[in-house]
Amino acid sequence: MPASLNPRARPIVVAAAQMGPIALSETRADCVARLLEMMREAASRGAKLVVFPELALTTFFPRWWFEADQEVDVFFEREMPGPETRILFETAAELGIGFYLGYAELAHTDAGLKRFNTAVLVNDKGAIVGKYRKVHLPGHADHRPERAFQHLEKRYFQPGDLGFPVWETMGGNFGMCICNDRRWPETYRVMALRSVEMVLLGYNTPNDHTGHPEIDGLSNFHNQLAMQAGAYQNATWVVGTAKCGIEEGSPMIGQSMIVAPSGEVVAMASTLGDEVVVARCDLDLCRIYRETFFNFAVHREPAHYGPITAQKGPVPPTNG
Amino acid sequence: MPASLNPRARPIVVAAAQMGPIALSETRADCVARLLEMMREAASRGAKLVVFPELALTTFFPRWWFEADQEVDVFFEREMPGPETRILFETAAELGIGFYLGYAELAHTDAGLKRFNTAVLVNDKGAIVGKYRKVHLPGHADHRPERAFQHLEKRYFQPGDLGFPVWETMGGNFGMCICNDRRWPETYRVMALRSVEMVLLGYNTPNDHTGHPEIDGLSNFHNQLAMQAGAYQNATWVVGTAKCGIEEGSPMIGQSMIVAPSGEVVAMASTLGDEVVVARCDLDLCRIYRETFFNFAVHREPAHYGPITAQKGPVPPTNG
Numbered sequence: 061m062p063a064s065l066n067p068r069a070r071p072i073v074v075a076a077a078q079m080g081p082i083a084l085s086e087t088r089a090d091c092v093a094r095l096l097e098m099m100r101e102a103a104s105r106g107a108k109l110v111v112f113p114e115l116a117l118t119t120f121f122p123r124w125w126f127e128a129d130q131e132v133d134v135f136f137e138r139e140m141p142g143p144e145t146r147i148l149f150e151t152a153a154e155l156g157i158g159f160y161l162g163y164a165e166l167a168h169t170d171a172g173l174k175r176f177n178t179a180v181l182v183n184d185k186g187a188i189v190g191k192y193r194k195v196h197l198p199g200h201a202d203h204r205p206e207r208a209f210q211h212l213e214k215r216y217f218q219p220g221d222l223g224f225p226v227w228e229t230m231g232g233n234f235g236m237c238i239c240n241d242r243r244w245p246e247t248y249r250v251m252a253l254r255s256v257e258m259v260l261l262g263y264n265t266p267n268d269h270t271g272h273p274e275i276d277g278l279s280n281f282h283n284q285l286a287m288q289a290g291a292y293q294n295a296t297w298v299v300g301t302a303k304c305g306i307e308e309g310s311p312m313i314g315q316s317m318i319v320a321p322s323g324e325v326v327a328m329a330s331t332l333g334d335e336v337v338v339a340r341c342d343l344d345l346c347r348i349y350r351e352t353f354f355n356f357a358v359h360r361e362p363a364h365y366g367p368i369t370a371q372k373g374p375v376p377p378t379n380g
Numbered sequence: 381m382p383a384s385l386n387p388r389a390r391p392i393v394v395a396a397a398q399m400g401p402i403a404l405s406e407t408r409a410d411c412v413a414r415l416l417e418m419m420r421e422a423a424s425r426g427a428k429l430v431v432f433p434e435l436a437l438t439t440f441f442p443r444w445w446f447e448a449d450q451e452v453d454v455f456f457e458r459e460m461p462g463p464e465t466r467i468l469f470e471t472a473a474e475l476g477i478g479f480y481l482g483y484a485e486l487a488h489t490d491a492g493l494k495r496f497n498t499a500v501l502v503n504d505k506g507a508i509v510g511k512y513r514k515v516h517l518p519g520h521a522d523h524r525p526e527r528a529f530q531h532l533e534k535r536y537f538q539p540g541d542l543g544f545p546v547w548e549t550m551g552g553n554f555g556m557c558i559c560n561d562r563r564w565p566e567t568y569r570v571m572a573l574r575s576v577e578m579v580l581l582g583y584n585t586p587n588d589h590t591g592h593p594e595i596d597g598l599s600n601f602h603n604q605l606a607m608q609a610g611a612y613q614n615a616t617w618v619v620g621t622a623k624c625g626i627e628e629g630s631p632m633i634g635q636s637m638i639v640a641p642s643g644e645v646v647a648m649a650s651t652l653g654d655e656v657v658v659a660r661c662d663l664d665l666c667r668i669y670r671e672t673f674f675n676f677a678v679h680r681e682p683a684h685y686g687p688i689t690a691q692k693g694p695v696p697p698t699n700g
Binding site for chain 1 (some may be wrong): 429497508511515516517518539540542543544545546547548553558564565566569570572573574576590591592594595598601602605606608609612613642643644668669670672673674675677678679680681682684685686687688689690691692693694695696697698699700
């Protein structure tokens with residue numbers, strides 16, 4: 061790796077491993093084989109960390125209404141790693157590469173069975189370092205027959221109950237979020253307040269589902285804008301990885317990308333299929349923004365942020 | 381005005397009235413004459429609201445170190461309107477146009493004299509509707525002789541003490557902020573939680589002052605990114621107006637712009653001088669985003685946002 065002009069540079073080569081569509085008929089083994097092939101490619105190109113999409117082991121099933129729990133549960137993992145996914149962990153350890161993997165989690169809790177839209181961060185020894193459960197669930201819980209496709213995340217998942225942790229591992233501070241989380245500035249901000257240096261996120265984003273063509277037509281722009289702003293305003297790297305293409309008739313955006321703390325896109329996928337993009341990311345770049353514009357300890361004014369935590373929805377104008 | 385496809389459209393024509401440099405030698409009367417000319421142009425082009433820059437009545441004096449209060453106080457207004465600015469209010473009433481004006485405010489408070497970086501919102505009858513005092517003061521309070529120009533906002537101003545109010549006036553819900561405020565997602569979010577439909581903001585942004593050429597070189601990009609993200613993520617219009625060009629040797633960015641709730645830039649200045657840009661803004665566009673992606677009452681999860689108000693600076697990674 062060439063020398064950096066920055067004597068404090070902490071470079072890590074990272075990959076976003078985008079997936080094209082997963083058919084309803086594809087098995088876990090089929091999906092894992094695709095992930096393994098991309099993990100090997102990422103490692104061969106120098107990557108020490110590879111980010112896979114949200115719900116990377118199945119088709120995006122919230123597009124369909126299922127009446128019975130049993131019909132839905134086939135899309136969920138009961139353990140991680142499990143029999144079909146263990147090979148990912150073993151290969152990661154062999155190759156010395158960490159990974160982020162999104163999947164549907166059926167969790168046995170004290171309060172009974174719960175379903176989450178989950179991601180794990182696995183280190184370069186093949187060990188799970190952290191788990192994240194999607195906080196911002198989009199869509200609806202009711203059946204809407206007028207829609208070409210449902211968006212039933214609010215039916216099939218419960219909101220994440222783990223908050224937005226940040227883990228120190230593999231030479232940096234890493235956080236996770238999933239899909240719709242990336243549109244909410246609170247997501248990145250909470251992690252930045254915990255010293256995150258790289259936010260890992262996977263997504264499945266249909267671009268025909270708001271009912272407003274003028275919104276849907278901007279799906280790619282909004283995807284990029286949200287991640288660029290999250291990176292810049294929080295002085296953090298962001299690695300966003302799509303599952304994309306036309307999946308079971310539903311079109312989803314691609315644009316998997318790696319964004320620098322400057323807000324600049326340093327790598328982006330150019331297809332709607334399985335594709336690995338790689339960038340060398342200096343984690344120390346976060347610091348120069350955090351020592352200037354975004355020196356939180358000097359410049360933030362939380363006394364005036366009260367409504368952000370005190371309110372969920374909006375109130376009328378205060379008129380002074 | 382042509383009919384809209386949106387039967388609930390609430391259009392308002394708005395202007396951003398950018399100023400080129402103000403020399404140290406220019407008087408209040410000189411500045412007011414420039415503002416009046418642009419107010420008349422804005423009105424003649426159909427605008428019902430015109431946004432002037434931050435500190436629109438003087439040069440950007442925080443670039444210099446002044447030892448004595450009396451030296452600084454010449455840049456401050458003791459009343460608004462005052463003898464030199466009253467004509468702006470009278471002309472606005474004649475023309476039926478509202479305005480936003482930034483200025484340095486010397487306030488007599490119960491706690492004694494205080495200095496703020498302030499903006500007022502004046503309605504189309506020439507009456508002050510609201511006042512905002514800049515919350516996020518950038519720069520430093522100490523003298524830094526190694527800098528070509530100081531950035532002494534933290535010396536000459538106190539942080540705003542009025543929060544981020546939103547006013548219902550002139551057919552919409554309006555909020556204000558100033559310059560550096562626009563880089564902080566909390567600014568827009570607090571106003572969005574108070575149903576803002578249009579955020580008005582003026583700025584003076586030197587592009588040679590962070591000590592990092594790789595940051596300074598992105599000044600225009602960061603200006604645009606922050607306002608586009610603020611608009612999109614909060615489903616609000618944003619009108620940003622620069623004082624720009626090379627002022628007393630200090631280069632400042634232009635790019636005054638009007639941004640739609642989609643995040644799209646619908647008008648932008650193309651000079652670094654006095655220039656009026658105008659756009660027809662349908663305030664109802666906010667609604668379609670607030671009923672879908674950004675339906676706060678349905679989708680926000682404040683239980684997980686605690687650190688945003690509980691912390692000022694960052695803490696180490698939580699590791700789960």
